[in-house]
Amino acid sequence: MPTTPAASPETGPEPRDQVDVVTRAPAAAELARAATQAAGELLAPPAPVRLADVVPAPERVAPDGTADFTLPEDAVIRVDADQAARDVAGQLAELLRPATGYPLPVTGTAAARQDGLLVLALSGVTGAEPTDAATIGAETLGDEGYRLDVTGTEVRITAVTAAGLFHGVQTLRQLLPATVESATPVAERWVVPGGTIVDRPRFAYRGAMLDVVRHFFPVEDVLRVIDHLARYKLNHLHLHLTDDQGWRIAVDSWPKLTEVGGATEVGGGPGGWYTRDDYRRIVRYAARQHVTVVPEIDLPGHTNAALVAYPQLAPGKTAPPPYTGTEVGFSYVDPADERTYEFVADVLREVAALTPGPWLHIGGDEAFKVKGDAYTGFVERAQRIVATTGKTVVGWHQLAPAAHAEGRLLQWWGTNGDDPVTADAVRRGAQLILSPANHAYLDMKYAPDTPIGHDWAGLIDVRRAYDWDPATHLAGVPAEAVLGVEAPLWTESVTTLAEVEFMLFPRLPAVAELCWSPRSTHDWATFRERLAGHGPRWATAGITFHPSPEVPWPTDDRTRPTGRIPAQRTDPNAADTPAH
Ligand code: TNX
Numbered sequence: 001m002p003t004t005p006a007a008s009p010e011t012g013p014e015p016r017d018q019v020d021v022v023t024r025a026p027a028a029a030e031l032a033r034a035a036t037q038a039a040g041e042l043l044a045p046p047a048p049v050r051l052a053d054v055v056p057a058p059e060r061v062a063p064d065g066t067a068d069f070t071l072p073e074d075a076v077i078r079v080d081a082d083q084a085a086r087d088v089a090g091q092l093a094e095l096l097r098p099a100t101g102y103p104l105p106v107t108g109t110a111a112a113r114q115d116g117l118l119v120l121a122l123s124g125v126t127g128a129e130p131t132d133a134a135t136i137g138a139e140t141l142g143d144e145g146y147r148l149d150v151t152g153t154e155v156r157i158t159a160v161t162a163a164g165l166f167h168g169v170q171t172l173r174q175l176l177p178a179t180v181e182s183a184t185p186v187a188e189r190w191v192v193p194g195g196t197i198v199d200r201p202r203f204a205y206r207g208a209m210l211d212v213v214r215h216f217f218p219v220e221d222v223l224r225v226i227d228h229l230a231r232y233k234l235n236h237l238h239l240h241l242t243d244d245q246g247w248r249i250a251v252d253s254w255p256k257l258t259e260v261g262g263a264t265e266v267g268g269g270p271g272g273w274y275t276r277d278d279y280r281r282i283v284r285y286a287a288r289q290h291v292t293v294v295p296e297i298d299l300p301g302h303t304n305a306a307l308v309a310y311p312q313l314a315p316g317k318t319a320p321p322p323y324t325g326t327e328v329g330f331s332y333v334d335p336a337d338e339r340t341y342e343f344v345a346d347v348l349r350e351v352a353a354l355t356p357g358p359w360l361h362i363g364g365d366e367a368f369k370v371k372g373d374a375y376t377g378f379v380e381r382a383q384r385i386v387a388t389t390g391k392t393v394v395g396w397h398q399l400a401p402a403a404h405a406e407g408r409l410l411q412w413w414g415t416n417g418d419d420p421v422t423a424d425a426v427r428r429g430a431q432l433i434l435s436p437a438n439h440a441y442l443d444m445k446y447a448p449d450t451p452i453g454h455d456w457a458g459l460i461d462v463r464r465a466y467d468w469d470p471a472t473h474l475a476g477v478p479a480e481a482v483l484g485v486e487a488p489l490w491t492e493s494v495t496t497l498a499e500v501e502f503m504l505f506p507r508l509p510a511v512a513e514l515c516w517s518p519r520s521t522h523d524w525a526t527f528r529e530r531l532a533g534h535g536p537r538w539a540t541a542g543i544t545f546h547p548s549p550e551v552p553w554p555t556d557d558r559t560r561p562t563g564r565i566p567a568q569r570t571d572p573n574a575a576d577t578p579a580h
Helices: 028-043 083-100 162-175 219-231 274-289 304-310 339-351 370-390 419-428 462-466 497-504 507-516 525-534 536-542
Strands: 062-064 076-079 116-121 146-150 153-159 195-199 205-210 236-240 292-299 359-363 391-394 407-412 429-436 482-489
Touching: 076 083, 076 205, 083 116, 083 162, 083 536, 116 162, 116 525, 146 162, 153 162, 162 195, 162 219, 205 507, 219 236, 219 274, 219 391, 219 497, 236 370, 236 482, 292 339, 339 359, 339 370, 370 391, 407 419, 419 429, 462 507, 482 497, 482 507, 507 525, 525 536
Parallel strands: 076 116, 116 153, 205 236, 205 482, 236 292, 292 359, 359 391, 391 407, 407 429, 429 482
Antiparallel strands: 062 195, 146 153, 146 195
16 A cells, blocks of 8 residues: 555545545645646646637637646547547547657547547537537537537537538647647647637538649649648538640540540640549548539530540531640530530539539630520530539539529629629529639739739739628628638649649638638638738648738748748749749
């Protein structure tokens, strides 16, 4: 029997017959130890991140400065039996292990220990309803919401779905010190600020688009972009897969689309395309990050690459030369030839079969040479073909004059919020994704001296990306018709992953906050402060970003952005000055 005197939380009370816990005086060493511990707790620096520092801003934040949680080396992740929830627990462990160096075992059982726990709980599955139902109940968390409770002994994330748990994990990640982004172990006090967050999205569709045509990006690059979306709770990746400069998705019934049409890109580089397995890999990876992939086959314009491969689709039945420039609006498939609709049906059927998500995007933009009834007739037929695949049609807002199709979603990319034709399509049943080019186009330059990008829709620095309201942006369109927001990244001048990241960061988090956070939290002054804390996170994670002068970045030399875009891939054929 050790001679240590009193009851301790770890060992429980000593047997009464051996130690008199009531009358016995504590030893001096014991007192000294207790005093040191108490002083340590009092003097411990506060958590480096505040509970309210999250991007996108959570719906409700209630900090409790007395309840910070410090992740111990022997912390355990406890999760419900549900397989999807276990996957999220595994992802949390994968996020935390590299920087902490802790083992972080994932367990499904109520382990003996009562502290040092990270708990992921599906409410409804475990019956572990939050106790203060007045604050939030499972029914109000919805499909993607979560609740995060941080106390001195545990961090608990509760949600109705695995997607909700996943979003909660992204929040937890941001509440740890920025060094959590390190790929190798760091000596750090892994403190999470105490309190409660209750959070859920404002819009169901929160997206970004990557143009993999103008410049081709290999699968690994796309996976990394998916990580970036997931980090900020975006849940849709729209892939612009076909255009004049290339055809990037394998179609078995029309093999020359990729074999011939995939071999070009802007500037004369080698191009490339995704095999069916490549594409499945992207879709699977995205699903694991709770991101839905929206494939776009751009029709009837933006089709030069298809015409090079299959001249019978061209109006004159002769192949045009391959195109590696940046003009738009000159090409189109022949809307008067039945073979065109066989082509459209084959392609859409095959792409739909590779697509677990509900959407199929048929483009429809800038088909300047297919006018009036010819255009509307083509679109209405293509909409019907999409319906036969079991998917719901999405198209750029040029589709608006065509007849309504069940569930149809229009992606509005105008620069003037007065668009009666689109408003009329909404009255006839369409819903909208908003991508106003003068706020949400991530291929626009930040400033006149931005080394890549366009400026036809203006310069878009962080504030311009942030300061608009999707619910009121389009005249005559009620908020309920807005399914969400998407930020497109066209890549005429964007050639490497580093350049993609430079255009995404820091505007993507601004878009994410517009999509996710309630309007009541919308505030540029606090957003720029919160965003500033993410600079060191990106720097640690090796993410290239634009050091916008609008954001008060911390001035730590180790993480200060350089403003340069590192060369990650050299394209010997790329023009020195990007074509705009
Ligand atoms: C317009 S917006 C396009 C794209 C270009 C982009 C460049 C839209 C639906 N089409 O073809 O890449 O401008 O900013």
